[in-house]
Amino acid sequence: MHFSTVLFTAAAVCATTTSATCFKTGQHWGDHEPPHKALSSLCKDHTLNGHYKPHEAAYACRNSPDKGTSYTFQITNKNSIGVDVTQADCNNYIGDQIDSCGHGGKVTHSGVEYRGDPNKGPCGT
Template identity: 30%
Template sequence: MYLFTFTAILASAVTTASAAGCYSETGPGWGDLRQAANNAADAVCNGDSGGVAGNFDGNSKYACRNLGETMKAEFWVTGTGSLSDQDCKFGLKEEINGCGWGGENTHGSFYYRSDPNDGQC
């Protein structure tokens, strides 16, 4: 009985944790443009080219990329310290691949937001 209760509580916590930060299923979602959004996250995290990775002093960095003729991906990163390209990609892509309608979350000292929206940048 105790094992079942513990397992049920643990499963509930894991489900909640993996869904934390995802936006509700309203508005535009990634849909067929999920791979294009992943490619856009790769592009905006290139710190060597003025991307959103790099050094932060509590400031926010924003980037927008068109995913098609009628949709865009908007990205925000806020934090303190040095953010590698790899960590930037992980944070932004987690909200793309784990959240069908985008989302936001905090990892370490950085806040990430990946948001699909109608329109162009």
């Protein structure tokens, strides 16, 4: 392998670095189906997916069917360049927070932060 190939490979690996944090306190997701359904809709209708300018963020809140819990979802481009967030990225990275983090969490992948957080009470309270 040539030096330039090694350098390019190392740069590609660094460019896709991922770090994740699960929240330790707060509301639990409960049944995972309702937040996944809400997220799927938001990732499909371009509320959360699409082009993000440098440091741009999008936020959405949806109520659970029983109105006892709300789900907040946020995507933030922390890069100094624009990025495209696909429907799959939106569903996968925030969906992982629903499935892997009982109280919600956040993950940063390639400079884009994906956040899913269940909260007590309806949106706006």
